[in-house]
Amino acid sequence: MKILYFAWLRERLNRGEEEVSLPPGVATVGDLIDWLASRDEAAELAFAKRSLIKAAVDAKLVNHSAPIAGASVVALFPPMTGG
């Protein structure tokens, strides 16, 4: 599964994308964030405020309870500031 990061989340994690193999039990976007945050200290800090992390599964905006089984691309990013 490919994970994309944008804006300050990308900077704090020092990567724009990565391929991951999910461990068993990671079923939702929220589970994915918990697992990514547990991998190292930088990630723990970057994901510290869960309410600031928005997500899209296969280019569709979703909330943290959305399932990720079968998804090709999950994007994680801060609140959007376009316009």
Added chain:
Amino acid sequence: MGVRVSTGAFDPGAETNAFLAAGNGAGAAVTFTGVVRSKPDAPITALTLECYPDLAINQLTAIVAAATERFGLLAATVIHRYGTLGPGEPIVQVMTLSPHRDAAFKGAEFLMDYLKTDAPFWKQETGPTGTHWVEAKAEDDVAKARWE
């Protein structure tokens, strides 16, 4: 109905004229152009917009469809730039067409209010004191909530 997301500059006047020409006597057209702001007390030298294009197209297409249905628009277009821009450069343009002005004005406001919070762009300002990410504003959520 159209959505365009691109790093290339666009010409607001030419876009407006093309939109009007396709309108075929509809009655009312509203155009809003958002440009890079630089205030004397908070000058910036550049604004960089990051974008997730696949999601931006999906989100903007859904927002345009919602505005079209809700206000009975005859046409609606959103153009949004990303990349690095200078003060005064156009960032975004929304255009709406309807038989009467009320729907055209409201449709354009609706489009702007939704795209501020729901389209995947992230602004980073560069000025004399450095570079920082622009924070999402609570007032933008309030502006969107009035349509719900």
